[in-house]
Amino acid sequence: MRIGIDVGGTKIEIAALDDEGNERLRRRLPTPQGDYPATLQAIARLVDLCERELGERGSVGIGIPGAESPSSGLIRNANSTCLIGRPLRRDLEALLGREIRLANDANCFALSEACDGSARGAATVFGVILGTGVGGGLVVGGRALRGAHAIAGEWGHNPLGEADDAPPPCYCGRRGCIETYLSGPGxxxxxxxxxxxxxxxxxxxxxAAGGDAGCEATLQRFEARLGRALASVINLFDPEVVVLGGGLSNMQRLYRNLPARCGPHVFSDDFYTRIVPPAHGDSSGVRGAARLWD
Structure with missing residues (x-):
């Protein structure tokens, strides 16, 4: 049994998968806001609930909105800021009494969609999170790329390059990050x-669907920025498929409009990358976390 946990800004979700990837259980709890010890306890409580209900012990993979420093083992770059500077892996291994695998939530999302989701069969996949924050994960040959700094695919904190006299501040300390424009709050x-x-x-x-001109203009600015930002990743990584996730991925107009928004910025005579919604919706992160043990 493979247990996956997705630690989000508003919820912590757990799922248990069997060897064929079938879901045996899924539960969620609200994320304790700004409380690291309570977050640890919520994760432990979900694992205990899962294993008691199913009557067996499982491997545990966890997706987080940040990354583990390869040098210190401490969490950094997390928009759930209570995790920053914390030895999350060490603390959870002590609490759960076993080895765990830990990855960025966008890597988990991309891995899930590449394995048995909308990008199944694609050799190269870019999974995008457009939600409370903006993240990304890269999958090649069915394996999520980690990178030398454990930040592969983290495009959300690249500068958008918007002509803006006062670019919005980002929690990371910079201004004008892609996340500040393309997240839900952005x-x-x-x-x-x-x-x-x-x-x-x-x-x-x-x-906008009802004809409000101001709202339509806002969405057109959003699509133009998203198309330009995605094109920079496509020029570098050239994925066969881009899968959009997070709350904003529910906007169906994105799948109609983004190819034309990306195309002019891609260094090619045509645009072949498929831009698709996730097959597993907001469960892809937790399913990908479980697959960290595949």
């Missing part, structure tokens, strides 16, 4: 800067 903030309206992403999408 989209809402951009809409507010241009219209003075405080709307979240789903409300903006609904209003």
């Amino acid at each position: 989209l809402a903030a951009d809409h507010f800067r241009h219209t003075g309206q405080q709307l979240d992403a789903p409300a903006i999408e609904r209003a």
Whole structure:
């Protein structure tokens, strides 16, 4: 039995998979906000619940919104900031009494979709998270790339290169990161800067579909920025498939409009990369975490 855990900004989810990848159990708890010890206990509680209900012990893989430093073993670059500077792997191994495998949540998402999701059969896959933050994971030949610094695919903290007199600040300490424009909060903030309206992403999408010109303009800016940002990854990695995940991946217009937004910035005479929604929805992260033991 393979147990996967996805530690998100609002929820911690657990799933148990059998050897064929079939889901045996899935549960979730709210993420304790800003509380590292409570986060550890919530993870342990979910593992205990899972193993008691299924009557067996499993391997544990965990996806987190950050990365483990190869030198110190401490978590860094996490938008769940209570994890930053913490020895998460060591603490969880002590709490759970076993070895665990730990990876960035976007790597887990990409791995899941490459193994048995929307990108099944593709040799090269870029998995994108467009949610509370912006992340990415790269899969080659069915294996997630980690990289020398454990940051492979982390495009969200590259500069977007937007012509902006006052680029928005990012939690990482920089300004104008891709995440500050292309996350859900980034989209809402951009809409507010241009219209003075405080709307979240789903409300903006609904209003645009209803003919609101300001909301439509916001989504067109978002698509243009996303197309340009994705093109920089395509020029470097040239994936066969890009899978979009996170809350913003539910916007169906992205799959119609993004190829034309990417194409002009890609160093090619044509655009072949498929841009697709996830097969497993918001369960891809937790399924990919379980597959860290494949």
